[in-house]
Amino acid sequence: MNAQNFINALPFAKALDMRLDSIGKGRAEISMTWDARFVGDPATGVIHGGAVSALMDTCGGVAVLSYPGATTTATIDLRIDYMRAAKPGARIVARAECYHVTRNVAFMRATAHDGGDTPVATATGAFTFAAKDQSA
């Protein structure tokens, strides 16, 4: 299965129209277009923080799954810091890296950009990690 097919197999990632831009060795880049349905504050047209969280969570999970030997994963916890409002209309790009992996846990950090100089949001999270059985 190619990488974009993998995203399309996740119904909610598909519902938010996420696009997998790159993946490999514990890193992933996933982006999402602005859509009026995803707006959180009607007064400003800014995307809801929850939609940015969903993008970061997906990107983090995919980064963990791309780590050599990974099998399945689930989010243990996720913290998002919202630096500023995302520009209405702009595509949001999330980049995640799995910066440390133990036998059971993967530590992930991510940023989200909308084309501006500073990130829209940053995230850190812990994910479950299960490696392929090497002895088999």
Place this chain on the structure above:
Amino acid sequence: MTQPEPVQAVKQRRDRALASLVGAVPYAQFLGIYFERHGDELTAVLPYDEKLIGNPLLPAIHGGVIASFLEVAAIIELSWATIWPDLEAGRVTPEQMAENLPRLPKTIDFTVDFLRSGLPRDGYARARVNRSGRRYASVHVEAWQDNRARLFAQATGHFLMPQNG
């Protein structure tokens, strides 16, 4: 002596105010989230839908949906708690509110603790404002599915309060 406001009028007033608050958030509509109200207490409801699935093999609700649900519940609770005194005192009517919606709090940070996988069924969430100052607020949210005592997620968030109403 003035007659007390008829109970149906009180309920309608509160429900109309809540509906205009929630109805104005497109992303909450997109997820299908609605709120049940008992007095001032709100319970957010996330009806199960196939598009909310993250892992089709289990199947489990997407972590991003759970995070979104909790954040929506926190923001609506905080905004509701802010407008409640004015609404009850009659300083603002639901009609005035619908015309000129209160600015929503802005999320500073939000931390979600995923305790169990989200099952393919309805979810519920209740938020508690632990501190609400002039500028900053701290809100905790608990979410469950079948059993109120077995949370499937909880979250804490900090928010910047809208200034000048």
